[in-house]
Amino acid sequence: MISKNLIDLTGHKYHSLSVIEISHRDDNYNIKWKCLCDCGNTVVVYGDNLRRNHTKSCGCKKGMFISEKLVTHMNTFGKVTPEYTAWTAMKDRCSNGTRISNRKRYIDRGIKVCERWSVSFAAFLSDMGKRPSPKHSLDRIDNNKGYCKENCRWATMTQQANNKNWNVWYEHDGVRLTCSNWAKVFSVSYHAISWHIKRGKSFSDVFKHFQARDKVNIELANKLKNEIN
Numbered sequence: 001m002i003s004k005n006l007i008d009l010t011g012h013k014y015h016s017l018s019v020i021e022i023s024h025r026d027d028n029y030n031i032k033w034k035c036l037c038d039c040g041n042t043v044v045v046y047g048d049n050l051r052r053n054h055t056k057s058c059g060c061k062k063g064m065f066i067s068e069k070l071v072t073h074m075n076t077f078g079k080v081t082p083e084y085t086a087w088t089a090m091k092d093r094c095s096n097g098t099r100i101s102n103r104k105r106y107i108d109r110g111i112k113v114c115e116r117w118s119v120s121f122a123a124f125l126s127d128m129g130k131r132p133s134p135k136h137s138l139d140r141i142d143n144n145k146g147y148c149k150e151n152c153r154w155a156t157m158t159q160q161a162n163n164k165n166w167n168v169w170y171e172h173d174g175v176r177l178t179c180s181n182w183a184k185v186f187s188v189s190y191h192a193i194s195w196h197i198k199r200g201k202s203f204s205d206v207f208k209h210f211q212a213r214d215k216v217n218i219e220l221a222n223k224l225k226n227e228i229n
Contacts, residue, residue, distance in 0.1 A: 009033055009047055015056035017045065082131045086138040087117070087124045090147050111140075114148035128152065156227065170203040175221050185221045186210040 009019040017035040023044045025031055032044045037058035049055040093106045094113050105111075117124045127149040131137070139155035140147065168179045183190045188210065196206045210216055 006031070007047070009050065012050075014050040015053070016060075017043070017050065017055070017057060019050070082134075083125055083128070084121060086131070087121050090138060091118060094147070109144075110146075112146040114146065116149075117147060128154065159227065170206075172203060172207045177221065177224055181224045182221075184224065185217050186215045187217070188215065 010021055012019050014035075016038040018037075020034045020036055020042070023032045023034040031047055033047055033050065035043050035045055035050070035058075037043060037060060039058065039060045041058040041060065043055075043058040045055045091113055093102050094111055095107075096102050097107055117127070128138070131154050135156050136154040137157075137160070138147075139153055139160050141151050141153060145151045169176055170179060170182055171177075177185070179193055180190050183193055186193070193206055196209065197203070201209075207216065
C-alpha cells in the first residue's frame with residue numbers, strides 16, 4: 001500500500017520510462033520503482049533519479065545521450081562552431097517572435113524547424129554534415145517550406161541570392177539565370193533589361209540586342225550557371 005506522504009509516480013512517464021509500480025525499499029528505506037522502457041525492457045529505478053532526469057532509459061539509450069552530450073560539448077566548449085551557430089540561429093528565427101523580421105519572414109508564414117532538429121543538435125549535424133567552406137551557410141531549397149533534411153543545404157551567397165522568391169528568371173540557349181545575373185553577363189543594370197521587357201520584347205530579342213553590341217559574356221554566363229547549381 002502506498003503511504004499518504006509518498007508521491008505516487010505510478011503511471012507517470014520520464015523520458016523513455018513509464019512507471020508501473022513500487023518495486024521495493026532499499027536498506028535506507030528509499031523507494032525503488034519498477035518501470036517499463038520504450039524498448040520493452042523493465043528496470044528498477046530510484047524515484048529521485050527519475051524526477052531529476054538522472055535515469056532516462058533502461059540503458060538502451062545511454063549511448064545516444066552520451067553521443068548528444070559529446071557532440072554538443074565538442075561544438076560549444078571553448079569554441080562555437082559555424083554548424084552550432086547555424087543551428088541556434090535557425091531555431092531562433094522560427095521561434096523568437098520579439099523580432100519583427102522573424103515574425104514576418106518565418107513565424108507568420110508557418111516556417112518551422114522539424115522536431116528531429118529542434119530537440120537535437122547532434123541530429124542536425126548528422127543530417128547536414130559540416131559546412132563545406134566559410135562561404136557556405138544554411139539555406140532552405142524551397143522558401144515556402146520549413147527546416148528539415150529534405151529541404152536544407154549548405155549554400156553559397158550566390159546560390160542563396162538566386163533562391164529568393166522575388167527573383168525573375170530568364171533562359172537562353174540552355175542557360176537559366178536571374179535578371180540580375182543576366183545584367184552582369186551583359187555589363188548593364190538590372191533596369192536596362194527590365195526596360196526592354198516592359199516594352200514587349202522577348203528575352204531572346206533582349207539577348208540579341210546586347211549581343212549585337214558585343215556585350216554578352218558567355219563565359220561569365222556559364223560560370224554563374226554552375227555556381228547556382
